[in-house]
Amino acid sequence: MSQLRGDYKSVWNSLSGNKRDAYLVVSGYTDEDKFHADAEDTVDVLRDTVGVKPEDVFLEIGCGVGRVGRVLSPFVKEWIGCDVSANMIRLAGRRLLGLTNVRLQEISGYDLQPIPDASVDVVYTTVVFMHLEEGDRYNYVLEAKRVLKPGGRFYCDNVDIASPAGWAVFEESRKTFKPSERPAQISKASSQPELETFLKRAGFDQVRVAGRLDFWAYAWGTKPAA
Numbered sequence: 001m002s003q004l005r006g007d008y009k010s011v012w013n014s015l016s017g018n019k020r021d022a023y024l025v026v027s028g029y030t031d032e033d034k035f036h037a038d039a040e041d042t043v044d045v046l047r048d049t050v051g052v053k054p055e056d057v058f059l060e061i062g063c064g065v066g067r068v069g070r071v072l073s074p075f076v077k078e079w080i081g082c083d084v085s086a087n088m089i090r091l092a093g094r095r096l097l098g099l100t101n102v103r104l105q106e107i108s109g110y111d112l113q114p115i116p117d118a119s120v121d122v123v124y125t126t127v128v129f130m131h132l133e134e135g136d137r138y139n140y141v142l143e144a145k146r147v148l149k150p151g152g153r154f155y156c157d158n159v160d161i162a163s164p165a166g167w168a169v170f171e172e173s174r175k176t177f178k179p180s181e182r183p184a185q186i187s188k189a190s191s192q193p194e195l196e197t198f199l200k201r202a203g204f205d206q207v208r209v210a211g212r213l214d215f216w217a218y219a220w221g222t223k224p225a226a
């Protein structure tokens with residue numbers, strides 16, 4: 001029987017049984033240099049949106065093998081990588097060995113339960129929302145708000161269905177798979193208005209949205225000061 005999309009733990013553990021499979025599902029390639037260069041691009045986007053400060057505690061939802069954490073952690077006080085998959089967390093632990101300000105946390109797939117309220121300066125999630133059901137995306141926006149300190153910042157992204165390349169992703173999955181054969185982790189595009197709505201409904205201030213590379217929609221905002 002095919003797996004359910006919302007059974008994230010089982011789906012993502014089965015996709016990441018070894019390092020090669022995990023790299024491929026995270027990025028589509030296994031080349032460590034390209035992995036590093038792409039992570040530098042992601043960190044640049046974080047600098048341009050939520051900002052990156054040496055005193056910040058950062059938390060990533062869906063950290064995979066620590067692609068971003070490896071590049072970001074030297075610039076921040078602490079980086080906490082959370083992922084639903086125990087395999088991803090184990091592989092991230094190996095990749096980040098020796099970095100003293102990183103912490104890894106397996107999570108349920110639906111919340112950030114082990115993380116205390118108001119304990120983090122920046123929460124971000126990248127290349128993850130496309131794999132989630134819409135309601136589970138919003139639950140993470142709410143959870144991000146809970147764990148952020150007043151004035152803390154949040155960033156999220158997804159494939160933009162309104163962009164030409166985003167539409168191609170949508171059409172490829174629609175045409176390639178019969179509904180009963182569609183892989184549970186298949187990317188589902190989003191839009192700038194969806195992300196903006198989630199952040200505003202969750203009560204974030206200073207909500208901004210943008211597009212990038214004719215492919216990505218992203219949004220960021222600030223938790224109101226107490």
Ligand SMILES: C[S@@+](CC[C@H](N)C(=O)[O-])C[C@H]1O[C@@H](n2cnc3c(N)ncnc32)[C@H](O)[C@@H]1O
Nearest residue numbers: 008012026062063064067083084085109126127
């Ligand atoms: C495409 S990878 C991206 C990893 C990382 N963010 C990056 O950019 O390198 C998606 C990651 O999200 C994780 N994931 C999938 N569903 C999740 C969920 N419901 N909660 C937390 N993590 C999830 C997967 O295990 C995987 O590590």
